[in-house]
Structures are given as C-alpha cells and as structure tokens.
Amino acid sequence: MTVQSIKEQLKSSEKPIAQSFHTGDHFKVLLFGFKKEMKLEDHTAHHPTKLLVLEGEIIYHQNKKDERLKQFEEIDIPAEVPHSVAALEDSIVLLTQG
Numbered sequence: 001m002t003v004q005s006i007k008e009q010l011k012s013s014e015k016p017i018a019q020s021f022h023t024g025d026h027f028k029v030l031l032f033g034f035k036k037e038m039k040l041e042d043h044t045a046h047h048p049t050k051l052l053v054l055e056g057e058i059i060y061h062q063n064k065k066d067e068r069l070k071q072f073e074e075i076d077i078p079a080e081v082p083h084s085v086a087a088l089e090d091s092i093v094l095l096t097q098g
Helices: 004-012
Strands: 017-023 028-034 039-043 049-055 058-064 065-070 074-077 081-088 090-097
Touching: 004 017, 004 028, 004 090, 028 081, 049 058, 049 065, 058 074, 058 090, 065 074
Parallel strands: none
Antiparallel strands: 017 028, 028 090, 039 081, 049 074, 049 090, 058 065, 058 081
C-alpha cells in the first residue's frame, strides 16, 4: 500500500517522501508524506494541479500568501507558479496533475 510505504519511509527521512500513485497518458497522481515541520521549498508544477490533504495539516504558500489546509481541504495550484508546502503536523497529501 502506497500510504503505508510512505509512512514507513518517513520514520527515517529528513525530507518529504513522494511516490507515484497512478499515471495515465495526460495525468499523474502523486502522494507526498511529511513529518511535522518538513517543507518542500519553492518549486513549480508544469501542469495545473489540485492538492488534497488526506491526513494532517499543512501551509501552502504562493505569491506571498499562506493558506492553511486541514484534512480533506484542497487547493488548486496553477502551472508554472512558484509555491511551497510546509507541514504543521505529520501529513499525507494527494496531488492530481494534468
């Protein structure tokens, strides 16, 4: 199971863990796991993306604005816009791209 695998890897990781969940010709679904206070520094997505928090709580930062997201909350991430994600507690997020 992908989520269980991510949680196991997080036990010894210093960085967020990402795994592919499902891929098609024009889309990709990824899972990311974070321990509390882990951060994905500024980066861009090359395709429009939707982020959904499955567990925990995160801060999504884009254009000098922070959005706090809890379990089952979501946000649209535009393509080619710098953003970052930081975990306020242990978290699992799902990203759908394409």
